[in-house]
Amino acid sequence: MAMTYTSLIQMVEDYINRLDTDTINRIPTFIELAQHQLSDACKTVGQEDYIVSQFIPGVSVYQKPVGWRRSVSINFGTGADFNTRKILELQVYEYLRLYTKNPDDNTKWGEPLFYSDYGFTNFLVAPTPLLAYPFEFCYIKIPDLLSVTNQTNFWTNFSPSLLFNSTMFQAHFFLQNYDQASAYQVEVEKGTTRINDQDTLRKVDRNSEREVD
Numbered sequence: 001m002a003m004t005y006t007s008l009i010q011m012v013e014d015y016i017n018r019l020d021t022d023t024i025n026r027i028p029t030f031i032e033l034a035q036h037q038l039s040d041a042c043k044t045v046g047q048e049d050y051i052v053s054q055f056i057p058g059v060s061v062y063q064k065p066v067g068w069r070r071s072v073s074i075n076f077g078t079g080a081d082f083n084t085r086k087i088l089e090l091q092v093y094e095y096l097r098l099y100t101k102n103p104d105d106n107t108k109w110g111e112p113l114f115y116s117d118y119g120f121t122n123f124l125v126a127p128t129p130l131l132a133y134p135f136e137f138c139y140i141k142i143p144d145l146l147s148v149t150n151q152t153n154f155w156t157n158f159s160p161s162l163l164f165n166s167t168m169f170q171a172h173f174f175l176q177n178y179d180q181a182s183a184y185q186v187e188v189e190k191g192t193t194r195i196n197d198q199d200t201l202r203k204v205d206r207n208s209e210r211e212v213d
Contacts, residue, residue: 003160005031005146011164016171026174027167031146034166038155039069039142041192042162046154048072049141055129058109060100061122067141071123074115076135088115088125096126162191 003011012027039047051065055076064071074088091114100108109130118124123137143154155163165187172181 002152003156003163004151005148005156006151008146008156008160008164008167012167012171015168016175018175023171023175027171028147030167030170030174031163033170034163035143035145035153035155037166037170037188038159038162038192041188042195044195044198046158047140047143049139051137051139052134053137054132054134055112055125057129057131058104058106060126060128061118061124063122064120065137065139065141067144068121068139069142070140071115071117072138072140074123074125074135074137076112076133078111078133082134086111088112090114091116093118093124096124100126100128159191159195162188162195165191 008031009027012030013024016023018024047069049065049067053062055062071090075085076088078084078086093116096114096116099114106128108127110127111133112125112127112129115123115125144150146153146156165184169181169184169188172178172184
């Protein structure tokens with residue numbers, strides 16, 4: 001049977017063998033913390049998502065999607081019918097600013113060539129787009145968190161044992177059962193290593209192989 005949010009809560013309740021209301025009520029918090037722990041440790045293709053939008057003429061700064069953790073690639077359409085695809089090259093922010101000098105100067109607008117982070121919540125492209133080029137942004141995100149109304153996600157579907165072990169670590173750490181917490185942490189580390197190793201061959205940045213995330 002596939003794991004769900006409800007079944008995970010029941011499993012944790014059974015394994016920690018606690019009846020006090022305070023601990024039972026904290027199980028959803030343990031599950032949420034576990035998901036964040038795994039998202040930090042496992043930046044895999046299973047957490048990859050895409051948005052499709054358009055550049056705005058004269059605008060060089062764009063908001064990253066909710067849940068963004070790391071950019072993977074940006075491609076856009078150009079040509080007479082916008083069906084010719086080009087890939088933006090990742091560069092540092094300072095290089096983009098030197099390249100455009102003054103983003104408000106429309107004599108420097110053109111087809112974007114580069115992108116960079118612009119703080120945590122935005123990204124910058126250069127040159128400033130001349131037209132409303134359609135673009136596709138590939139990024140690593142936090143999988144949608146489990147809840148009563150969202151019963152499954154990447155972790156329940158593809159790595160339920162890892163999610164369970166991580167949740168149990170959070171529970172035992174809270175309960176100050178440090179020996180048991182350490183035992184579950186060992187299993188979490190094994191699981192994260194395994195899932196990252198499985199993903200190694202898929203770690204290609206569409207332009208160049210990336211050694212680490």
